[in-house]
Amino acid sequence: MIFSSDNWSGAHAAIGASLMAHAGGYASNYGTGDLDRKVEKKFAEIFERDVAVFFVGTGTAANSLALATAHRAGGVAFCHSQAHVIADECGAPEFFSHGARLKPVDGTRGKIGPDRLEAEIRRFPLDNVQGGQPTAVSLTQATERGTVYSLAEIDALAAVCRPHKLPLHMDGARFANALVSLDVTPAEMTWKRGVDLVSFGGTKNGCWCAEALLLFDLSKAQELHFMRKRSAQLFSKSRFVSAQFDAYFAGDLWLDLARHANAMAALLAEGITASKTSRLAWQADANQVFAILKKDVAAKLRQQGAIFYDWPVPQDLDGSLAPDEGLHRLVTSFATSADDVGRFVSTC
């Protein structure tokens, strides 16, 4: 009953098998091999357009490089206050861009509110050099609250960015979970909406270590080659990443894994809703369920071996928890079994 995080899982068997299959022989290094090329083409196919693909080691690296491409002196990038870039990356985006400032902009259900975004951007007029200048907007899909931006919601953010010429970045650590939740294509969820850069994560969804930064504006690709190498993110044996992505995409494995994770989350949500003592904090759109559990129930679950995190109660829930209740995050993954979910909800 491990619901702590989707990165507590290991790798899907097909990912491992692909690594084994590509372990022998020789391949050109530093991203110049045939398999690297094949995977890049697959990305173009999936996204239905030319796209520059940069493998990196971590989602933090993809996010930080993305924001660094947009950075200028005194730059301010906007994101949700719970976004990974501002809350969980130890200042990596600031480091990669030599001092960018991240400015939190909130809204409902863990999403950036377009009106508030517009208002915040306007606080940095370009003729006020003291204040700094806006440089980018980063949204997280699926969000840290387990919700998913609808296409219309992404449209709304892109519409705010456009007149200010701010690139729109999507942190897609859980890209696949959001995609299958919306049941749309990668193109529809990204560049067709006005998204310029995507941190495309495979790790949380069944890979060992497969992350890529995607650029739709190819004119920035050359510079990013230097930026990636300069930040020590260019793997010498890059086929160890491309072998993972090769298997990840084959036969739409990635979508199947995400669908499974989401289905397990739905099952969990259903069970919690049906339980006598527990309830959902809000609706789960993808593979993260936020549940309000009685403290004794949580303790009992942990005694039975369940692992899951306490979660700080956000402002909009203030006052809605009883003193004997706590908020918790439950994350499912490709590896979650219906049996584990069943055992969990039976105790709720």
Next chain:
Amino acid sequence: MIFSSDNWSGAHAAIGASLMAHAGGYASNYGTGDLDRKVEKKFAEIFERDVAVFFVGTGTAANSLALATAHRAGGVAFCHSQAHVIADECGAPEFFSHGARLKPVDGTRGKIGPDRLEAEIRRFPLDNVQGGQPTAVSLTQATERGTVYSLAEIDALAAVCRPHKLPLHMDGARFANALVSLDVTPAEMTWKRGVDLVSFGGTKNGCWCAEALLLFDLSKAQELHFMRKRSAQLFSKSRFVSAQFDAYFAGDLWLDLARHANAMAALLAEGITASKTSRLAWQADANQVFAILKKDVAAKLRQQGAIFYDWPVPQDLDGSLAPDEGLHRLVTSFATSADDVGRFVSTC
């Protein structure tokens, strides 16, 4: 006949098997799992002392973090002019330390000369704020010229560093190759000599992606946790690194692989020396052979499928090559076969 670089090889079967063996189940993330702990203990055992172990994604990351731990404002670090940190990392050490300067100091056979090092350090007296301040010395073991520092040579560099209180870093991208070449223990080659930080590379010697920065001064370890995360080098599924190292060290596999690579280099060197038209540029201590080949011989080898790099002729060889000769680097690895070597030298 692939002699272009040891990172053109894939992964040794045992490395892949270990990844597969650890693919299932759940493990605590971000370097906090049981396997991570086991591997850290193994490092302590191998180095015969407490050592702080930081897994990172690339050798460049290990080197850059190592130099960053020593950085101060206006800092100048010293290395050989052909060192990877100065020649092949696109300014990553400068980036990680926000503007460190790398100052080349040469000597014989691709090694830093201790007298020249002392002279260069003295050019930065601490009361001359304009000049900057010395912060660290980095040596590469084995060197980029395929030579290996003897224990006495490391002692000599450490003796220069000590009175200036400069930490001594060892770029050990080919640590194992140097170690078996000297036939000494890891402790003897590092901290017993006065080495403070080691970039410990496993990738070139049979892993997919297994690099670690080792610190012998544990008081700096806490800060490095933040530095690593801040530079986007903390893997979420860290067991994919520890699983590699676990197999790498089991039954001294790492030493066997390095011995094989070195033996193949020796065989290559022997064959070249025995050939009619080709010769060694200088003695090969580990798994890199530098050969002077007739241009038509090199062309013929390439026609037969051999892959190897041209190499710039260093100053100390100036004038010793005939117009129809070229200098080339030939690198062997765990994957090199005696058959490949035989085919190569038969054409020399």
Next chain:
Amino acid sequence: MIFSSDNWSGAHAAIGASLMAHAGGYASNYGTGDLDRKVEKKFAEIFERDVAVFFVGTGTAANSLALATAHRAGGVAFCHSQAHVIADECGAPEFFSHGARLKPVDGTRGKIGPDRLEAEIRRFPLDNVQGGQPTAVSLTQATERGTVYSLAEIDALAAVCRPHKLPLHMDGARFANALVSLDVTPAEMTWKRGVDLVSFGGTKNGCWCAEALLLFDLSKAQELHFMRKRSAQLFSKSRFVSAQFDAYFAGDLWLDLARHANAMAALLAEGITASKTSRLAWQADANQVFAILKKDVAAKLRQQGAIFYDWPVPQDLDGSLAPDEGLHRLVTSFATSADDVGRFVSTC
């Protein structure tokens, strides 16, 4: 009737005269001259202890270097949301420290609240590498709202910093104005309270360009010499700064100038309070008056040549302004005349 900012004034006659008096002859450069030494000794006398004095070009430089001395990877420094370091320096503190994050912590009357500070610091436990680590606290004396921290209020912030080992920085762009407002000694307002670093500003109080960063912990002084030079803040003809400070301190000119500025602010506040249509937004402790003016009054004043800024209405004033009212900042300086104040209030 110029109340826009105290840096719209020029230089006091005595400052200019000192520059003229020291214009001839030769002096050792880069802060090594006799006059530099004399001024440093004067600082020690004024502060009643040894203090390391670093002349810099701007208050922004002093603040940024101060925070940079405390920076560590993933570092988070705390300040008020209206503090100059976060609101008006275009990311300089972040730049000087390669990516520090500034976290706003508010309280009453433009001051950091000690309880909120404690709570914010606790959000960054050192075992959560993802979140980053707290590094420093910066308070502004006098504040951007024209209020002045009492000695007890500084004590309270220092008491929060101490157990977390966070250095406490004072942005003293208006140091003198705060000092004479409290009627205490420099020692009492700083190190006796637990302040570790002071940005000591002379520019706003009658100098052309005289700013100094003061360190009470002399062990950090050597490193700061390199940090200052590295950030291009070491003046070659440093006597142009020391000549200003020499006159500034002579006969307590600096205190007289600050007393005058504060007195003019008090006169302004008195007149506004006594006026029929205008009122104070809150009490003025030093040389900044925040007034609520009828829109037609403000327009009339501007027609008559008055210059002053509109000010955003802070949350704690929300709803307390009528639709025909606006909030404005009025700043006095050594150059403000009672006549100007009189003309201003006669229109209010």
Next chain:
Amino acid sequence: MIFSSDNWSGAHAAIGASLMAHAGGYASNYGTGDLDRKVEKKFAEIFERDVAVFFVGTGTAANSLALATAHRAGGVAFCHSQAHVIADECGAPEFFSHGARLKPVDGTRGKIGPDRLEAEIRRFPLDNVQGGQPTAVSLTQATERGTVYSLAEIDALAAVCRPHKLPLHMDGARFANALVSLDVTPAEMTWKRGVDLVSFGGTKNGCWCAEALLLFDLSKAQELHFMRKRSAQLFSKSRFVSAQFDAYFAGDLWLDLARHANAMAALLAEGITASKTSRLAWQADANQVFAILKKDVAAKLRQQGAIFYDWPVPQDLDGSLAPDEGLHRLVTSFATSADDVGRFVSTC
């Protein structure tokens, strides 16, 4: 007999007088005042074209910002090995550009050799991401060896830069001295040759503190406003700089002061050449004389109160000094008197 450096002088009387004249009244801050505008127009007039003018506090700041405008990830800028940017700025250019590398390229008489420059640039092909990428070339006019690039020599460097699209920066800490030495116009010495950025120094030539970065490509000006503020180089009372420049340019004072300094250097050179025991190391083009003095002569001069620096013997002078001789730098300024020169040479 102070020949240590031109920044040991104070300020010319006219500079001080201008500061006094502008000390009263109010002026808009942060570079937005009428006098700032007037001086900017004067720059445009002097340079015979539109030019963006950025006042900064030090020559190091101007140089560092200039190189930072050109920086890209893994960037390498080229300069002479004795250039101030690489030898005397404590890594400020590297800091301002977050890790640029400065690569020394030498030639005859302290100048960059165009052929060597071309060769060095070619060592960084854009398809070799490991090596980094060339970003800029910086020449010093007059050089640190007291020589002056001829117009043809600047043309030659610009011709190397152009096909590589590298901006050419001129460190003009001694701009005026070089200009009157060549007897050309500012336009002829800069943008008409292909110079893109100029660090225009007034401090060494009679100002207290008056330095400006000049950009001929106005499209980069907006970004530089943020870069300057972000690096804490935007003065609030900017008229203290513009008042200096205003007097500096009035009646061509700046040219007169430089002519005087150069004439004093010529007198010094003449006297040394005519002396029995001393000689010139090389011809002095501007206001720096490099002299080879007998050790006892140097000692005697110092006994008589002369101040001047020993200078490291460059490679091209190797072996040409007798054991009882030393190399020394003698710098003249606007403040040097013929009497001082006379007393100096009478002892040579």
